[in-house]
Amino acid sequence: MSDSVKDRVIAIIAEQAVLEPSDVKMDSTLEDLGIDSLGLVESIFAIEEAFDIQVPFNANDPSESEFDISSVAAIVRAVEGLVADQNA
Amino acid sequence: MRRVVITGQGTINALGHNVPATLAAFREGRCGIGEIDIRDVERLSIRIGGQVRGYEPEEHFNRQQIALYDRFTQFTLMAAREAIAQSGLDFCGELSHEAGVVLGTSGGGMTTLDENYRSVYEEGKNRVHPFVVPKLMNNAAASHVSMTYNLRGPSFTVATACASSNHAMGQAFHLIRSGISRVIVTGGSESMLCFGGIKAWEGLRVMSRDACRPFSANRNGMVQGEGAAVFVFEEYDHARARGAEILAEVVGFAMTADASDIVMPSRQGAARAIAGALRDAKLAPTDVGYINAHGTGTAANDKTECAAVADVFGAHADRLMISSTKSMHGHLIGGTGAVELLACIMALKDGVIAPTIGYEEPDPECMLDVVPNEAREAQVDVVLSNAFAFGGLNAVLALRRA
Numbered sequence: 001m002s003d004s005v006k007d008r009v010i011a012i013i014a015e016q017a018v019l020e021p022s023d024v025k026m027d028s029t030l031e032d033l034g035i036d037s038l039g040l041v042e043s044i045f046a047i048e049e050a051f052d053i054q055v056p057f058n059a060n061d062p063s064e065s066e067f068d069i070s071s072v073a074a075i076v077r078a079v080e081g082l083v084a085d086q087n088a
Numbered sequence: 089m090r091r092v093v094i095t096g097q098g099t100i101n102a103l104g105h106n107v108p109a110t111l112a113a114f115r116e117g118r119c120g121i122g123e124i125d126i127r128d129v130e131r132l133s134i135r136i137g138g139q140v141r142g143y144e145p146e147e148h149f150n151r152q153q154i155a156l157y158d159r160f161t162q163f164t165l166m167a168a169r170e171a172i173a174q175s176g177l178d179f180c181g182e183l184s185h186e187a188g189v190v191l192g193t194s195g196g197g198m199t200t201l202d203e204n205y206r207s208v209y210e211e212g213k214n215r216v217h218p219f220v221v222p223k224l225m226n227n228a229a230a231s232h233v234s235m236t237y238n239l240r241g242p243s244f245t246v247a248t249a250c251a252s253s254n255h256a257m258g259q260a261f262h263l264i265r266s267g268i269s270r271v272i273v274t275g276g277s278e279s280m281l282c283f284g285g286i287k288a289w290e291g292l293r294v295m296s297r298d299a300c301r302p303f304s305a306n307r308n309g310m311v312q313g314e315g316a317a318v319f320v321f322e323e324y325d326h327a328r329a330r331g332a333e334i335l336a337e338v339v340g341f342a343m344t345a346d347a348s349d350i351v352m353p354s355r356q357g358a359a360r361a362i363a364g365a366l367r368d369a370k371l372a373p374t375d376v377g378y379i380n381a382h383g384t385g386t387a388a389n390d391k392t393e394c395a396a397v398a399d400v401f402g403a404h405a406d407r408l409m410i411s412s413t414k415s416m417h418g419h420l421i422g423g424t425g426a427v428e429l430l431a432c433i434m435a436l437k438d439g440v441i442a443p444t445i446g447y448e449e450p451d452p453e454c455m456l457d458v459v460p461n462e463a464r465e466a467q468v469d470v471v472l473s474n475a476f477a478f479g480g481l482n483a484v485l486a487l488r489r490a
Contacts, residue, residue, distance in 0.1 A: 018152075041218040042155070048215055 091324035098170025101315030102138035138313025138418025158197035163316035188241035192252030192276030194422030197224030251477035253425030275426035277316035302383035302412035313418025317426035340369025346480025358396035377468025383412020
């Protein structure tokens with residue numbers, strides 16, 4: 001895979017937000033990007049499919065999940081961690 | 089009690105993607121049934137249906153909408169768009185708080201179920217898309233109509249198999265007649281032409297492999313269809329006050345249960361529903377000029393329905409017209425009564441009776457005027473729409489010329 005985890009996560013988020021990847025900034029929050037709760041679970045599904053990982057995310061209480069969704073950078077870091085665990 | 093009129097109609101079905109195209113097909117006696125084009129069709133023994141053709145979701149909905157809308161919801165929204173546009177209604181303020189949406193469907197999001205069962209059972213995947221539940225639930229279509237048009241009053245979905253739409257429209261009629269609401273968007277939708285949907289019907293061995301020929305002695309079963317029809321039911325004074333075009337008036341409705349068999353129809357149950365609708369509308373049997381039959385093309389339904397009509401109408405049964413438009417659009421299951429109401433309104437408004445096509449041989453047990461093969465011009469003042477569901481649940485609507 002040539003693209004970095006970061007580029008692929010940004011592509012998924014951009015598609016969900018109907019934006020160009022270049023418009024998705026690392027410090028953006030999902031709220032800034034107009035992604036609602038359904039959009040979030042759809043993004044997580046797309047991330048799980050793309051990286052073949054299990055994302056520990058419970059939509060009942062996103063803030064209590066181990067998966068940090070507070071910004072694009074946090075999501076990228078969390079996915080990088082899950083991918084590293086997978087390969088370990 | 090308030091009077092209830094119809095001020096908008098919309099549809100998409102095998103005969104056309106809107107009302108004018110569908111009514112043109114009714115007038116021409118055109119058949120919308122043909123070979124179906126779906127995944128794994130080669131594993132089906134039944135390969136015909138009234139499939140909606142030339143329909144591309146991308147032309148009507150954006151990517152995010154398509155991700156959330158099962159085919160039955162898409163059909164509903166297409167039909168609702170046409171119906172509400174015709175009505176000229178804009179739902180805001182007080183009206184939006186009482187206006188609702190009552191729709192019929194039997195299977196709900198069958199395509200979504202089918203695709204995701206394949207994914208987990210056949211392909212062995214352990215993860216499904218997060219929208220599976222909101223797509224497949226039976227009330228998804230009603231909810232999306234509510235959200236799209238700001239309908240905030242009584243809204244729900246009715247599921248009584250092949251009578252779903254008639255039961256739904258009957259509830260809409262009651263909600264307006266009783267004064268609970270001035271406007272209800274109503275009708276029904278079905279999209280069961282997927283591998284699992286057809287395979288299930290094959291199991292019953294009541295499906296025809298070649299054509300739907302209601303009332304014809306050589307009939308050999310039903311043919312499935314798909315699509316939707318949606319209507320705007322409105323309180324008469326409200327419609328008059330805003331100068332809306334009134335397509336027809338809904339004057340009566342009755343429901344009965346056979347309480348006898350899960351699949352075989354009952355002459356008495358059907359007759360009680362027909363007679364009940366007339367009584368509710370305060371009409372005499374002789375007032376009725378046309379009946380849109382349930383007319384599925386099965387041996388059991390058609391002879392039972394003719395016997396029930398003979399019981400209720402006596403000598404007048406030989407003077408009224410009764411046709412089954414399922415011969416053209418197929419049996420839309422939970423959406424069928426809604427598409428068939430289009431033929432009822434056409435009879436009242438345009439004086440054209442849609443035919444029973446595919447009629448080849450008289451059946452001594454179905455000797456009514458079934459308007460064989462060609463549409464007929466005739467002025468009628470009152471029509472009935474019959475629906476007799478599996479499970480013995482019957483629903484009959486009575487409509488009068490505006």
